[in-house]
Amino acid sequence: MIFAERRQLVLAATAAALVAGAVGFVAGAYRDAPTEDRGGRAVLYWYDPMVPSQHFDKPGKSPFMDMQLVPRYAGEGESEAGVRIDPARVENLGLRTAIAKVGTLDTGFTAAGAIDFNERDAIVIQARAAGFVQRVYSRAPGDVVGAGAPLADLLVPEWGGAQTEFLAARRTGDAALTRAARQRMTLIGMPAGAIAAVERTGRPQNVLTVTTPAGGLIKTLGVRAGMSIAAGQTLAEINGLGTVWLNAAIPEALGSRVRPGQPANASLAAYPGERFPGRISAVLPAVEGDSRTLTARIELINRGGRLRPGMFAQVALGGMSRPALLVPEEAVIRTGTRTIVMLAQPGGRYQPAEVQIGATSKGQTEVIAGLGDGERVVASGQFLLDSETTLAGAQVRSLGAAKPVAPATARPTYQAEGSITAIDARSVTISHGPIPAIKWPAMQMRFLSPPATARAFKRGDRVSFSFDQPPEGPTIRRISKLNGR
Template sequence: MLYWYDPMVPDQHFDAPGKSPFMDMQLVPRYADEAGAVPGVRIDPSRIQALGVRFATARQGRLADDLTATAVVDFNQRDIAVVQVRAAGFVQRTYNRAPGDIIVAGAPLADLLVPDWGGAQTEYLAVRRSGDDRLIEAARQRLVLLGMPESLITSVERSGRPRTVITVTSPIGGVIRTLGVRSGMSVPAGATLAEINGLSTVWLNAAVPEALAGRLRTGQMVDVTLAAFPGERFTGRLTALLPEVAGESRTVTGRVELANRGGRLRPGMFGQIALGGGGTDALVVPSEAVIRTGTRTLVMLAEPGGRFRPAEVRIGREAAGQSEVLAGLAEGERVVASGQFLIDSEASLSGVEARPIGSPGAATAAAAPTVHQTTGRVEALTPGSITISHPPIASLNWPAMTMAFDLPDAARTRGLAVGDRVRLDFELKAGKATILRLTPVEARP
């Protein structure tokens, strides 16, 4: 035995047993096998069993590159038609429309009486009887400048009678967003009667965490699932990453455009987008084994002899409950996967220092391979490789060429055909280009 101490004040040592002068508790003995020559804290195996501690081993594994984000269906703000009147008049009739109604292209919205058009049309008909082509053309052009549509002028020419009532129709099919017309009201020239939003396509606004936004590329295809249609998958294209980051949620809005066949997708629906399907090899530990203190990141090492010691680590990506270890652990080292917070508290009370990154015994995970990116056209497909014609690759000083890339996982070519355009991430090792990730750039028609 070396000395006696108070676990709450481990720096104070005493030569004899007794009650602690600091706390209402007995002093605890410190034995030689617990001295600082063997770093860490020793915990009785029975206590470990009682705590239900679980262990995991740092191992080389495949870390998925999948990314998911919640999303909300919204109107396509580029597919909007604004219906305005070209001349002042009076609303004679409406067609029982209301905001939220879904209408087809050409659907009537209101009948509008325009008194000013009557005199101009009468003059035009009188000029037509004169037979003077120049006067007829000038009179017709006046009708156009007064705002009369071509269909109304043609109707006047055929009937030979003035028409001062025009039916205002919707130029596109969709949903009525706003409607500012009621029977009997007067409207000035240029007044907006309605706004129509098309429904042939919709936007899906996905909230992508700021830390993951760098993995997205405009133009890539994404899989979409919607709460309203469980078990059904939709495919869309990422058309834009909005430039602003939401201050409270720290997310970037990714805009996905979806075809809306049959009008099934309704603005306001909740969904989820998924990107990826590939993965990279990395040294991984369970994410639950990682302790984040705010100033550093730790794992609790399980060492021989029932001893435990915190170790500082540097963590990379996380996916499927696994965290990538960039530095601080070696393959094969055991860590505590559950109950590590209680053991860390015991180590802190015993004054055990964490093993720093780069110290003897702390291995740095193998450096991640250098990943190169390019896009290209699929020229040929074989079970173990894919031939792609690609533009110059600046990171390798390669010119544009057609070449074969090794493809360890043949499933990545599922759904691809010769002629498709793809985006690929690959590494160059021992002169061989091996694909790490393969993503279609555009779907075939």
């Protein structure tokens, strides 16, 4: 018993000595590390700016990079918004700033598309009665034919019998019987031209030549010599080539910028330097699931058949310019849950600010809320600053904390109708009616206009248009033909 008690006392004393030694070592270690700088500021820890999540209790060289550890001071980032970055480090990081200012946002953009047939010009030729194909003219799918081109000769026995009855009734001199026989030929599907030929020649026209009612490309041809055909059977499909469709793929995010009637200009690799003007005839309601794009259908005039279905094209869609608060596109940080910019404040301080953005065009992004006119934002190196502010726990300025943006005064626009009397690449002269809003009488006036106007309109066109009055003179902002003329 005495031996066991002595053993327990020895073990307890040894454990107490070990604990005391450990406490003394830790206290000595923290005593050795300076807790204040020469200016009296308390040091919380040291860290490597390249690995800010790792903290150290004493200064020295970073185990990750060949550089000295940097101190983090108590209260840093608490008394003022954001964090302060040493000017020397700012210069090393190559930070570049820009001022948010009100400017003009051009909402025009380009999209890719492909030429396709204008399905509104499609023609289907069908057999009006059962019969046999006696002859097929030298045609094949893909041929371009003119209006009235022959396709096939058909023998229709039912028409032959009706024609014989009509001629026999006409020889009797009975007008009522003749009218009934003629009506029967119409009801069984004989074309008016064939009936007129029977009346003129007095002989049955047993063979009918099927011709194309309009010119275009033969898409399908379903007749062969010797075959029998049924009533209603499709003999051929022809698509006109006077106009074509350009189906442009519009990114879903830009869907609000396109609308029917909007002007467009297409360029094709086959015709470098040439532009083909047109207008959006429809914006299809469905979105492509794979590409997340809308389809804008643009109708183009196909002079000389130069625009061939299947060709690829780039289409420029002009948008209305409008005033907006703009910052460089690269200044915007999208985190997935919100959008922020890094504000550059006096004294070398930087603070993240949440913003609501709108459209982006030509390297400029519209800021709808969260930023004021004249505030300076970081346009290069902002991701390093974002990491620094996150590490320091800097508070993000909310949308409502920004100073309000002075509303940009939009220039009023006026509506009018008239006839084009002269037009060139830079202006259009219109003879218009009275405009009561600005007390203009009916007169002839020259308006500034974009170059696309001269390509889409001509002298004598009746138009409806809107315009404003900038310092350089009355300028057309929208123009369209009246009643398609």
